[in-house]
Amino acid sequence: MKKIVTILLIIAALFAAYTFGVRPFIAQYKADQALAEANEKDKLNPVGPEFNADSAYAFVARQCEFGPRAMNTPGHEQCKEWIIQKFKDYGCKVITQQADLTGYDGTTLHSTNIMAQYRPELTTRILLCAHWDSRPWADNDPDEANHHKPIIAANDAASGVAVMLEIARLLQQGVQEVQGVQEVQKGALPIGVDFVCFDAEDWGTPQWAKDQVGSGDSWALGAQYFARNLPEGYEARYGILLDMVGGQGAQFYKEGVSMQFAPAIVEKVWTAARQAGYGSFFPRTDGGMITDDHLPLNQHANIPTIDIIPYYPDCPQSSFGPTWHTLNDDLQHIDPNTLKAVGQTVIQVLFTEQ
Numbered sequence: 504m505k506k507i508v509t510i511l512l513i514i515a516a517l518f519a520a521y522t523f524g525v526r527p528f529i530a531q532y533k534a535d536q537a538l539a540e541a542n543e544k545d546k547l548n549p550v551g552p553e554f555n556a557d558s559a560y561a562f563v564a565r566q567c568e569f570g571p572r573a574m575n576t577p578g579h580e581q582c583k584e585w586i587i588q589k590f591k592d593y594g595c596k597v598i599t600q601q602a603d604l605t606g607y608d609g610t611t612l613h614s615t616n617i618m619a620q621y622r623p624e625l626t627t628r629i630l631l632c633a634h635w636d637s638r639p640w641a642d643n644d645p646d647e648a649n650h651h652k653p654i655i656a657a658n659d660a661a662s663g664v665a666v667m668l669e670i671a672r673l674l675q676q677g678v679q680e681v682q683g684v685q686e687v688q689k690g691a692l693p694i695g696v697d698f699v700c701f702d703a704e705d706w707g708t709p710q711w712a713k714d715q716v717g718s719g720d721s722w723a724l725g726a727q728y729f730a731r732n733l734p735e736g737y738e739a740r741y742g743i744l745l746d747m748v749g750g751q752g753a754q755f756y757k758e759g760v761s762m763q764f765a766p767a768i769v770e771k772v773w774t775a776a777r778q779a780g781y782g783s784f785f786p787r788t789d790g791g792m793i794t795d796d797h798l799p800l801n802q803h804a805n806i807p808t809i810d811i812i813p814y815y816p817d818c819p820q821s822s823f824g825p826t827w828h829t830l831n832d833d834l835q836h837i838d839p840n841t842l843k844a845v846g847q848t849v850i851q852v853l854f855t856e857q
Contacts, residue, residue: 549780551673551854559666590619593675597617614636616700618700619699621678622696629697630739631699632742637656637661640652641653655834659705662747669842694856703724704722726797730803746811748842750838756816757769758793759789759792768807769809772852775852797809
């Protein structure tokens with residue numbers, strides 16, 4: 504009996520030692536290792552060309568010069584031609600996708616999605632996207648008298664197009680055309696990039712509309728069409744949506760739909776931000792869940808796509824920031840530092856892609 508008791512005591516002592524000593528030690532060791540690996544990935548290590556914030560700002564300003572770019576307006580058509588020509592100037596192959604779409608109120612929207620391809624001959628491709636139309640109504644303006652006025656849309660969404668144009672300009676420096684033939688220079692990005700400008704994103708049901716039933720489907724109409732009508736044989740490894748990427752005081756939290764469909768891409772981009780030196784703009788904190796152009800890409804095109812979109816948790820005007828869908832979404836409220844942080848982060852992502 505004494506032997507049995509002794510054995511039981513030894514077993515109990517070993518169990519206690521493991522539970523209160525060894526197991527916590529192992530758990531702490533694993534936690535320390537994980538933290539060390541995360542810190543190693545986050546070390547400052549910028550790669551790729553330097554993003555020019557002044558150039559991107561000028562691209563925002565040029566779009567604003569066309570005035571409001573709401574669907575079916577002269578400014579919309581003029582801006583379309585300018586975007587197409589700029590991508591062509593930077594050596595991209597441009598494909599347009601035209602469709603008549605139906606707005607929430609039955610309006611026929613003459614839309615054009617613009618796809619500009621860097622090195623279209625390559626099969627490994629990354630999708631960068633933003634919408635280029637502007638909101639027809641300042642329905643979130645603090646002054647109710649402005650609710651039916653169109654906005655200039657410097658941030659939402661000239662900023663996203665501007666960042667893509669600047670990246671296209673920088674990428675083209677690695678590919679020179681000699682006697683009509685493109686020659687790839689040393690250090691050129693070895694993967695293809697598709698810059699897609701979605702139309703008809705911002706004709707979503709306004710806040711002042713009486714009928715809000717099904718209003719979620721009234722947004723991102725161009726992206727919905729694109730996702731269901733991909734160019735033949737088109738594939739992309741993943742996508743990054745740039746939405747409102749030039750606002751003052753902006754920070755980009757981890758958006759909920761992105762975390763649901765493409766958490767690995769979120770981690771890739773947020774790590775790249777730290778490696779590029781812009782981690783303060785990309786806190787490792789969850790934000791809201793947004794219906795945006797990336798949703799149909801995930802649901803219908805099966806392209807894992809994330810949304811880089813600002814989150815202002817303490818802003819009483821809107822969690823999208825104080826200028827969202829107001830007349831204050833103008834050039835005076837664009838911060839080149841925000842454009843730089845997002846643009847350099849995306850360059851970091853592209854130039855660390857294997």
